[in-house]
Amino acid sequence: xxxxxxxxxxxxxxxxxxxxxxxxxxxxxxxxxxxxxxxxxxxxxxxxxxxxxxxxxxxxxxxxxxxxxxxxxxxxxxxxxxxxxxxxxxxxxxxxxxxxxxxxxxxxxxxxxxxxxxxxxxxxxxxxxxxxxxxxxxxxxxxxxxxxxxxxxxxxxxxxxxxxxxxxxxxxxxxxxxxxxxxxxxxxxxxxxxxxxxxxxxxxxxxxxxxxxxxxxxxxxxxxxxxxxxxxxxxxxxxxxxxxxxxxxxxxxxxxxxxxxxxxxxxxxxxxxxxx
Amino acid sequence: xxxxxxxxxxxxxxxxxxxxxxxxxxxxxxxxxxxxxxxxxxxxxxxxxxxxxxxxxxxxxxxxxxxxxxxxxxxxxxxxxxxxxxxxxxxxxxxxxxxxxxxxxxxxxxxxxxxxxxxxxxxxxxxxxxxxxxxxxxxxxxxxxxxxxxxxxxxxxxxxxxxxxxxxxxxxxxxxxxxxxxxxxxxxxxxxxxxxxxxxxxxxxxxxxxxxxxxxxxxxxxxxxxxxxxxxxxxxxxxxxxxxxxxxxxxxxxxxxxxxxxxxxxxxxxxxxxxx
Numbered sequence: 001x002x003x004x005x006x007x008x009x010x011x012x013x014x015x016x017x018x019x020x021x022x023x024x025x026x027x028x029x030x031x032x033x034x035x036x037x038x039x040x041x042x043x044x045x046x047x048x049x050x051x052x053x054x055x056x057x058x059x060x061x062x063x064x065x066x067x068x069x070x071x072x073x074x075x076x077x078x079x080x081x082x083x084x085x086x087x088x089x090x091x092x093x094x095x096x097x098x099x100x101x102x103x104x105x106x107x108x109x110x111x112x113x114x115x116x117x118x119x120x121x122x123x124x125x126x127x128x129x130x131x132x133x134x135x136x137x138x139x140x141x142x143x144x145x146x147x148x149x150x151x152x153x154x155x156x157x158x159x160x161x162x163x164x165x166x167x168x169x170x171x172x173x174x175x176x177x178x179x180x181x182x183x184x185x186x187x188x189x190x191x192x193x194x195x196x197x198x199x200x201x202x203x204x205x206x207x208x209x210x211x212x213x214x215x216x217x218x219x220x221x222x223x224x225x226x227x228x229x230x231x232x233x234x235x236x237x238x239x240x241x242x243x244x245x246x247x248x249x250x251x252x253x254x255x256x257x258x259x260x261x262x263x264x265x266x267x268x269x270x271x272x273x274x275x276x
Numbered sequence: 277x278x279x280x281x282x283x284x285x286x287x288x289x290x291x292x293x294x295x296x297x298x299x300x301x302x303x304x305x306x307x308x309x310x311x312x313x314x315x316x317x318x319x320x321x322x323x324x325x326x327x328x329x330x331x332x333x334x335x336x337x338x339x340x341x342x343x344x345x346x347x348x349x350x351x352x353x354x355x356x357x358x359x360x361x362x363x364x365x366x367x368x369x370x371x372x373x374x375x376x377x378x379x380x381x382x383x384x385x386x387x388x389x390x391x392x393x394x395x396x397x398x399x400x401x402x403x404x405x406x407x408x409x410x411x412x413x414x415x416x417x418x419x420x421x422x423x424x425x426x427x428x429x430x431x432x433x434x435x436x437x438x439x440x441x442x443x444x445x446x447x448x449x450x451x452x453x454x455x456x457x458x459x460x461x462x463x464x465x466x467x468x469x470x471x472x473x474x475x476x477x478x479x480x481x482x483x484x485x486x487x488x489x490x491x492x493x494x495x496x497x498x499x500x501x502x503x504x505x506x507x508x509x510x511x512x513x514x515x516x517x518x519x520x521x522x523x524x525x526x527x528x529x530x531x532x533x534x535x536x537x538x539x540x541x542x543x544x545x546x547x548x549x550x551x552x
Binding site: 092093126129 | 404
């Protein structure tokens with residue numbers, strides 16, 4: 001039977017999910033999407049996501065792929081069909097044709113995350129699901145002195161969580177910087193792939209040591225020492241999930257790591273263990 | 277023992293509450309605030325709210341009052357003290373001294389609500405907790421032709437829910453109009469008081485009949501007929517709670533209805549049965 005590959009861009013409010021990945025005892029985004037795909041197809045359909053976001057983590061531009069054996073549905077119609085079946089905290093933003101051997105996870109060349117921190121004493125009960133609320137206002141220059149240290153290829157063991165099972169902990173970070181948008185402090189980080197809870201470990205560590213250092217040079221040296229030491233115990237606490245958004249995923253030329261070989265189902269490429 | 281009256285302005289995300297009012301088997305805003313007040317005072321403290329918002333209804337400017345017997349805490353400090361004890365989906369926006377006989381419910385002269393409707397096909401999983409999402413774009417002129425009919429003193433039986441136990445169903449509506457803010461349709465309504473679920477019945481009815489009428493005159497006549505007929509079955513469906521916000525409460529001169537008499541604990545004033 002002939003099938004066609006479909007690429008979905010998916011946004012979700014992670015508040016009420018146990019995470020992207022299908023799991024026992026918790027609602028997952030993958031399961032909700034697979035249930036809707038099964039309703040449309042009349043049989044189970046396997047869906048693959050680019051990033052396995054954790055419980056409480058949100059997405060604006062998660063990418064997922066599946067193969068459809070229904071020739072009569074134009075690919076673009078999957079957006080409307082899925083949205084009519086999905087709960088309202090998951091929305092398909094687009095559906096488009098993908099290459100015949102498309103793999104949302106192995107083919108992704110770049111994952112970009114944003115982390116939102118709401119700073120200051122202004123009270124807002126409507127932001128706490130979507131930002132980490134702190135009372136102080138961290139100094140941007142010290143934060144960016146630390147964030148810069150991360151750019152490039154490094155072993156990120158210092159920011160890996162206990163449960164991380166990656167074969168290699170080397171990742172290539174292309175973007176890493178903070179800025180303020182009004183009272184929101186935003187951190188953007190993009191890499192070929194991330195270790196489990198790496199973004200939240202980075203954010204928690206940088207905010208922790210920003211408060212404990214008195215200059216950009218001191219902050220930068222301290223961050224370099226933590227990164228090179230490779231010891232998670234030397235880093236800071238893990239930031240809470242509600243501030244984290246999987247912002248988008250790119251499928252351009254892969255600059256770092258290797259493209260999987262044709263026919264490879266489970267690769268040990270650097271992107272294969274993509275989690276957050 | 278000498279006590280002082282305190283007026284709180286409270287904002288909350290109603291998503292995870294069974295409503296304002298203390299109840300069995302559900303989390304309530306009143307109970308969370310009373311628990312925090314008890315922690316501060318060391319004994320139970322009774323709190324009164326201006327509007328008994330329903331399950332899922334939000335507030336930006338709910339007003340609540342209580343009497344404190346702690347002379348050493350400046351009234352303004354209750355904001356910080358309560359916020360440090362409260363869950364993050366309730367925030368005290370201000371705490372200020374109130375007249376010695378202050379009653380948040382009986383003294384309120386005006387309640388103002390806003391209802392948000394997100395219109396159109398753009399998908400946004402982050403708005404569904406805070407707006408009613410519909411796919412069409414209702415015509416503003418027809419909506420405002422209907423909304424205008426409500427201004428003034430009327431018997432609102434046609435928009436009362438089955439559970440409403442008000443002695444009188446007459447209310448004075450001072451503001452009633454719609455506008456668009458980008459893709460959001462906003463309805464603002466202010467009155468001395470409201471019947472149970474009256475705002476949601478009004479919104480549901482106006483959106484229902486906007487789609488079924490072809491001119492402003494027809495829409496206006498139809499709405500007047502429903503209002504004057506006093507029959508709930510002739511009105512439209514009740515709009516969902518997630519779009520509704522108690523916007524603010526005013527304590528100015530009471531233009532309609534009567535100020536309670538001194539010493540009156542439970543009045544049958546028009547505002548006494550304030551619910552939404």
